[in-house]
Amino acid sequence: MDRFERYLEKFRGPIYTYVFRLVRDDSTAEDICQETFVRLYKELDRIRDETASAWLYRVARNLVTDYVRKKKPVTFTVLRGRARDDDDEQPALQFEHPGRGPVKTTTNNELRELIDETLAAMSPKFRDVIELVDVQRLTHDEAAQVLECSVKTVSARLARAREFFTNRLARFVDQGNEDGEIGASG
Amino acid sequence: MEPAEYQPYPPELHDYVDGRMSAEAERDFERRLERDASLKRQADALRSALQLLHELPVAEPRPGFDERVIGRIRETDLADRARKQIAGAPVPLWKHAVQIGVGAAAAALVFAMIGMPGLFSDSDADPTSGTGGEGVAFVSITEDDLLPALADHVARFESLRRNVAHIKVADENLQRELVSLELRHSDLMRRNVWLAGQVAELPPAQRTGYADFIENLDVALRNMEGEINGSFSERRPVNLASVNGALAAVRVPDGRVGGYRLNAPTATESDVTRIVAETTDDVVLFAELRKADYGHDHAGVIRAADLYLESFGQGRFKDHVNAMAIAAHLRMAEPELAAKRFMQRFGDYDEDLQPGQLALVKGLMSDSEFAQLEQARIELRR
Secondary structure (H helix, E strand, O other), X not given: OOHHHHHHHHHHHHHHHHHHHHHOOHHHHHHHHHHHHHHHHHHHHXXXXXXXXXXXXXXXXXXXXXHHHOOOOOOOOOOOOXXXXXXXXXXXXXXXXXXXXXXXXXXXXXXXXXXXXXXXXXXXXXXXXXHHHHHOOOOHHHHHHHHOOOHHHHHHHHHHHHHHHHHHOHHHOOOOOOOOOOOOOO | OOHHHOOOOXXXXXXHHHOOOOXXXXXXXXXXXXXXXXXXXXXXXXXXXXXXXXOOOOOOOOOOHHHHHHHHHHHHHHHHHHHHHHHHXXXXXXXXXXXOOHHHHHHXXXXXXXXXXXXXXXXXXXXXXXXXXXXXXXXXXXXXXXXXXXXXXXXXXXXXXXXXXXXXXXXXXXXXXXXXXXXXXXXXXXXXXXXXXXXOOOOHHHHHHHHHHHHHHHHHHHHHHHHHHHHHHOOOOOOHHHHHHHHHOOOOOOHHHHHOOEOOOOOXXXXXXXXXXXXXOHHXXXXXXXXXXXXXXXXXXXXXXXXXXHHOOOOOOHHHHHHHHHHHHHHOOOHHHHHHHHHHHOOOOHHHOOOOHHHHHHHOOOHHHXXXXXXXXXXXXX
């Protein structure tokens, strides 16, 4: 099978899902996803198999960023809590508020909505990393390549994002900090 | 629990659940878990939370995504090739006499190739459809890819042929100027060279009709260019019988090309108004109208015609300008406006017309357009 077709087959769903989760619009997600693969086709000779995944996510994310910058920013709830994150403050990306996602109907829509709301409530720099590592299942190294930051930064942000997420979903997960809110505002 | 009372997760907990610890560190951490019930609850909660994230469904784009991607690759590939080929196309001789916007010509052609919205409004021109079933690594040109460019080419040729056939002026310099502006603004020589290269890549069964058209057109255009240059150096009129004869011998390909309705966004009003304000030369304004026509900017043709008539109401091109505006209305699917204009400018009945006016109107449009006009005139008279 042709190399490009293999990539298309393997990453079509994940890249579309990733983009959709950021833009929350079918046609925009499709458009960005198509453009991502067109760029892959053009650069195919220069891309190694071991970096293809990170390359695709980085291109898709940059296209989403371009798209979002052209639209009016929306507010988001800042993740706060312990000052443990040691990376520099960067200009936050302003992603769309989530609407209904392309999720399958489940018996637990409330949980699905809470997951989406919780992720949307995070500052984009934290949401980025949890989306890439824990939803898209990229390695820390790959996420660092996508976000163009250090692996250490990825790990630091991921820890904070996960704790925020775990505590927001306390009633759905078996844990000791049932009352634990680490400071989502709004 | 208030934020101040919150018990942070130890950093190594994340490494543990991710399996990023060494075997020895993992054994040590598991011994800690056995001893520390609070830490154990945190680990369980984190695992449960991650499980929720891992189980979020993977969405798929709507069916046909791969084909749409391949279609888009074809478009960009063809546009890239168009840019390269236009850049390498030979420069026509008359470029030395008149400045031409090469970049604009190239851009216009690329737009034609990729079917920019607004330029080609026929739904068959949808670049995302009908491109499936082929290998994705090799992009070869097809008849479908070329149809928009061919339709544009044929429309430009028909406009040139009809308008050159109606050049009837006594002054040899004006005659040469009018023939030259048709060749220049049609941009057919450059486009023909480019299309020849594209058509040569079509499968033989699809190639023949288009190749004949392009070869015959090349002969006619070179004859036209030779006549312009010859008339200038020999101080004589252009031999229009020769030019028109060669153009009449060009056979337009049948079939699918005719299915495209060409319509481009109009130029800004200020551009044409500025030209009118800055010129007292009716040929300059007439040339603006011809440029709009070659660009399929029908609203621009009408606007330029109105400006011409405002500035040069009894000018030497007034009948030609009115006839072109009538054709433009028809091309914008406005037969009633076409008929109204005809009747206001020329008269209600054929017997009201001056000699040659009806032949001019008929000569600047297709037979089907003229039939539409006739029908609209009948309805308007009722």
